[in-house]
Amino acid sequence: MIFNVAQLLKAPVGTSYDVALDDEDKLDLQDVEGELAGPVAGQLRLHRTNQGVFASGTVTVPMRLTCTRCLKEFDTDITFPLHEEFYPTIDVVTGAPVATPDDPELSFPINRRHEIDTREAIRQNLLLAMPMRALHSEDCAGLCSQCGKDLNEGPCDCKPEVVDERFAALRELLNGASATEAD
Numbered sequence: 001m002i003f004n005v006a007q008l009l010k011a012p013v014g015t016s017y018d019v020a021l022d023d024e025d026k027l028d029l030q031d032v033e034g035e036l037a038g039p040v041a042g043q044l045r046l047h048r049t050n051q052g053v054f055a056s057g058t059v060t061v062p063m064r065l066t067c068t069r070c071l072k073e074f075d076t077d078i079t080f081p082l083h084e085e086f087y088p089t090i091d092v093v094t095g096a097p098v099a100t101p102d103d104p105e106l107s108f109p110i111n112r113r114h115e116i117d118t119r120e121a122i123r124q125n126l127l128l129a130m131p132m133r134a135l136h137s138e139d140c141a142g143l144c145s146q147c148g149k150d151l152n153e154g155p156c157d158c159k160p161e162v163v164d165e166r167f168a169a170l171r172e173l174l175n176g177a178s179a180t181e182a183d
Helices: 006-010 119-129 165-182
Strands: 002-004 016-020 041-048 053-066 073-088 108-110 115-117
Touching: 006 041, 053 119, 073 119, 108 115
Parallel strands: 073 108
Antiparallel strands: 002 115, 016 041, 041 053, 053 073
């Protein structure tokens, strides 16, 4: 996931070449709920721009997540687009330092050896692509709130929860509203 772009930086603006993400580099998944379930895959096109290198493509990250309803672990692929600009820190011809963009925290640097490291860009975009609630199946029934039995394996023997009688008037309103909709 580290690519040398020295020749691309010497090329005219508009030059591009394609690279494949290799599975030997490891992705640091700090701040990400879940863990890698396999190698990261994807294709990127590196474009020479007037300011640096623009990387665009699609990345697929196999993840092992925990279902938020039934707490079972499952594997899934998270695929997302990657569109990020990388800015040089050293001029490739002269070796002189180059001014960085106004907000260095929002940009990705090209290091002194003229290499781009896509791992941080992939990690940040993975964070945005992660599901808010990981579900192993859309129709996951979850766990019983009383006994904790996995309701995907069948119903449990628990008695229905006692409804607070202070809400009886609301229940009657709801029952009355559903009865008039049926008519």
